[in-house]
Amino acid sequence: MLEKAYDPKPVEEKRLASWDAAQLSRSVPGAKPPFTIVIPPPNVTGALHIGHALNNSLQDAFIRHHRMKGEEACWVPGCDHGGIATQNVMEKQLKAEKIDRHALGRDAFLERMQVWTRDCKKTILGQLHRLGASLDWKREAFTMDEERGKAVFHAFKTLWERGLIYRGERLVNWCVRCGTALSDIEVEREERKGALYHIHYPLEGGGEGAVVATTRPITMFGDTAVAINPKDKRWTHLIGKRVLIPFTNRSIPIIEDTYVDFEFGTGCLKVTPAHDQNDWEIGQRHKLPAIKVLGRDGKLTDWAGQYAGLSREKAHDQVIADLESEKYLRKKEDHKSAVQICYRCSSIIEPLLSFQWFVNQIELAKAPLKALDSGEFKIYPTSWVKPYRDWLVNIKDWCVSRQIWWGHRIPVWYCLTCTNPIAYLGTEVQLKSGKDAGMQVKQYLAGSILEGGISFDELLALNPFFEFEAGKDVDAKSIASFPGLKVSQTKPDTCKTCGKNHWYQDSDVLDTWFSSALWPLAVFGWPEKTKDLAYYYPTSTLVTGYEILYLWVARMQMMGHAFMDKPAFPDAVIHGIVRDKSGKKMSKSLGNVIDPLVMMEKHGTDALRFALMAQAHPGKDIAFDEQTVVGARNFVNKLWNSTRFVLMNLPETPAVYSLGSKNLEFADRWILSRYQRVVSHAQASLDAYDPAAAAQELYVFLWDEFCAWYIELAKGRLTGAEGESKDAVRAILVHILAGSLKALHPIMPFVTEELYAEIKAYAGESAEFILRGGYPVLDGSRVNPEVEKEMSLVMGAVTSIRSLRSQLNVPPGLKIKAVAEGPFAAALLGKHRAYALLLAQLESLEPMNGGRPAQSATAVADGVTFHIPLAGVIDFAKERERLAKDLAKAEGDIEKCAAKLKNLSAAASAPAEKVAEAKEQHDAAAARRDRLKETIAVLS
């Protein structure tokens, strides 16, 4: 006997243990068609949030669905090392412990990261397990484990050999806080209020010069020109002259360039090629030098003269104060501009000229684009196709080097004896004359670094200044001029050129998304030609949020095509994000974060899963309200209790109740028809990646049709004598319940498994787990629209009596007599009589012989009118009021139906069946109106 209410916790624990023991979600290559999903590996930054709960509930539903359909479903678990995001977590921890990362050193830092990662993976995988995720746990992978390391190296090497990876000096997005470069898509924008400063640059040799407008005065020390538009008459007289930068008095030329918009600011543009993308381009056109005035540490360099060493914020304030007091500042106006923000720490990004590694995405994007256009790759919902396509079309090269410690170290080694190391390491290369610092550093490296006595950071601390012949990219083709460079996963053997072994590995690591991009390949053992890879690749479906469509989805497709000539998956399901109940994004600072574990503790895992999935309409964000989980919990309980009821009406020792050739009565045929329809439609919805539709449909069917109507009807027969009718109803209950539990299983695995175990013996089934047994066998011939239509008349008739009872305050327990008239009355008095008596709490139901009974109230439904004698109870004023309302409704219906009918009959093109249907609707409403009018007339 089941408990009165469902208690999720013990059931979940028990089921998880039995699934684990049976290795239910294990998958190995076989004969069945594979259905494969690789998990979007969560970053090892902490615990899972509600978005992960949604993402993984969806995947689990799809995986279970396909497994139940008989496919070899394989869902690969794992975590992502998470690069900057994870390093930031550790840096915060260190800060709390008052430990300086650089004092700790790279190796010790990485050791701590490993420990953290181990714990974090355990937490995350434990949470996924708790969620019921049917992952193939034996396949657990990590983007930075040994196997994935091989894949990363192989990918790097292959791309390098194909000339698709190069190192060059470019203007990149630099996060001062994180101390690293970022790719373009890792930069967010935010509109912020600022000011536009008009600054006077005096003419060299004296006189009025140019007034430039800028939002960032500190960059002026890096200016290498002032540009004006050649058509701007106000300034053309300055062309060819030179102006002086305030304070440092460096002289720069006035140049002309059509890029300059003379509507904006003063019409004079200061050009800072090293710190602005547009200025960089102007610089390229005019062969201007690029001066780095801001260092990697966010402090001003020696080029800033007296301001050198100040942070960008302090320097900003100081420079403005000085410009003002020295009368260089001509004007300050309010100005809104979109500042660039780091997607990991939200600090302001600086465009910075530096040496970085790049992947040629322009080349790699070609195949994915073709796959998209040919339909080889589909995105659900389709609204993301265009943004995805646009991104691929306008793609730029991908900066993949990161100046952090946590990640795959770039597998490139430099021979320090036979090359100028600074040319490779050369991150602090400055356009400044004098000194042979390069040589000094080279000797220093050759002498000490190889003894292990210096860290790269210490090297940087030397801050070497020297003239660098820049502009030359390093790639596989130009490698001849860089003989001291070698791509290798481990330290290379003796250098062929110099015969020594002075190798230093590039100190940068790869963008975390580089290894993520290889995920669908790497989890199956690529680059080895494994059985897994042959069987599972390409994977079937990828399920993820839109925020990483470009960062991840697009990159996986690029890599998939590049290395396997096939997309990584033919389908991508893009779901929305989970917001708070008022639609705001969840964030720690807003304090509106929902912890999925808390929801699972409070309401059960099935409830959380159902609540999320019932709202997961394709591509739409979810406004998450805990009330929805409570509602789902109630549904779980409803399911529990309906099974409890069925079991109470079955013998304790299971006997098989098969539908077989049982003599089914009307209600049986009705519920079977509905069941057929609903379950097959729910499965189709899951096929179409629309779990919300499946969840909704099953919810309504089970609660409103199966429980509220069929079970209530069944009670009549179940309390009666043993016999064929009773066995038939038992068979139907068992059959539909077992099938519905299976249909719901992908969405709420725990309770369905538990209840199925209770009921399966009665259904003559023996599968140990729902997943193993698969979906119920459906029989389309059971769909019966006529029966469904007739049942709706029965329901309408019952509802009309219930409504009358309620509105006339007839006590619910009081059985009343009724007489019926009308075209449908015969059926109600005949085969549906028992239903009507039971559901409407009637003492008797008789045909109307002679006139309408005295002192009676009237209920009018389609096809039937009931008269219910209520002598002494009835309030005629109230009754008239009630009937008047029904009449108004009937008349409204007639009006609408008449309009429709008129429309249809006026149109030659109108289909005949539509006309007939409209006529029927119209006549039914008209009949109701007539009955009501008569009754009202009698009452008054």
Add this chain to the structure above:
RNA sequence: GCCCAGUUGGCGCAGUGGUAGCGCGCUCCCUUGACAUGGGAGAGGUCAUAGGUUCAAAUCCUAUACUGGGCACCA
């Protein structure tokens, strides 16, 4: 600036041409042996606005407004 999506009862959302639905909330009644995590009955919407197509529009088209998102930005 360009592009996309959304705008449906108090709140959150379904509904791709034929009399507007669901969940939550609200009102009234009910602890009759599956379930008060329940049952029954109700109230509540001219489907953002303006045009258009059609016999018929929440649904298709156009424009506008607002909201959200993507992309690109003038220093």
